[in-house]
Amino acid sequence: MSEVTVTVRGEHEARVAPERATIRVSVRAEGPERTTVVEQVVRLAEPVRGSITERADAGSVVDWTSKRLSVRAERPWNNEGKRLAPVYYASIDFTATFVEASELSIWVSDISPWDGVEVGWVNWHLTPETTARIEREVAAQAVGVAVTRAETYAHALGLEGVTPLEIADVGLISSGQPAALAPMMKVRGAAFAADSAPAMEYEPEDIVISATVEARFLAR
Template sequence: MSDVIITVRGEHELRVSPERATVHLTVALDGPDRADVVERTLALAAPVRDSITSRETAGSVTEWTSQRMSVLAERPWNNEGKRLAPVYRATVEFTATFSDISEMSVWATELSVDDGVSLGYIDWHLTPQTEAEVEREVATQAVGVAVSRARAYAEALGLKNVTPLEIADRGLISEGAGQMSKALAVGGMMSMDAAAPAMEFQAEEIAVSATVEGRFAAN
């Protein structure tokens, strides 16, 4: 009796709490006088930079970046359709990656009271080492699921021996466009409670998943 070819798919997913948070922050001011706007923005950005570097020294910030100041000029229109005098806007953008989420909450609360400082979105992520370990784990488990399915199909056909022929990421065996075998689903929330002394950061777990396809010979 010739071998029966069995093609199956195996999936696995793990959810892991994030270990790092990268905060995007903007310092921006505007006004009618360019030199004044630049000076005030530099003065506002300096303590922000100092607050980040001090935390980097203490170990709660693992890395940070600061973009050069950009200055834009715009001439707005009034309600009569007439162009007004130029308004200048100076902006400095920062990113800071925290390993200590509670310290990030304190830092964000301190800065939130300053006019001209705005907190943007937060990227929640894992360390490279943890991400590699989790990817390896989900890939191993996905292959195990594929093997179990192939054996279940073989047993249903009254076959006992199952030999692997191919194992590949999703889309590399079956016809059609290939798809990534790893998915990182990251979410989070930033909320402010009027009765609380600090901002609260609620990070959703990071979902790491793998999908593999396997082809087996059964007899």
């Protein structure tokens, strides 16, 4: 046996503690008068905005946004099948990115009892710099696993070494598409309702960054 083509798959994953937490909070109001509802939601949103900017100034919030006021009207039906007068709904949404889970928990515990406040989802994530670094490391490890497997198969056949012919993401090998190393990233986060508990505690799961590659080698 002079030479054999060996096709293998290499996988690797890394688990990293989140560095950032981005939370969404909505302030809502409703009532029969549009002007009154708009004034109410703007008034209720001011303390939330102030609490975010205070934490941004202190450095515990690294980024935040506030979406413009949204207003809609609905005409409900009564139990006799008649349309009632319009009810107006107004909302203002905020997002804030915290650097510490403990700071996020304290802030949510503070604002969740406020009138009109609804706490939404939390997205746990890494900084772009950390994400890029971990992706490079995981991709390199996945390639290393593929090389080791190919060498193991070659040695089992009594062959000495392997020469790489192709390497690609899963499903792309020999497809004619450009080969690239692009690890798949999986992020596990959590969303909590504002009324789930009087005090909020956030314990994020690790972020899993994984890469899988396929490779073809010539074993001699």
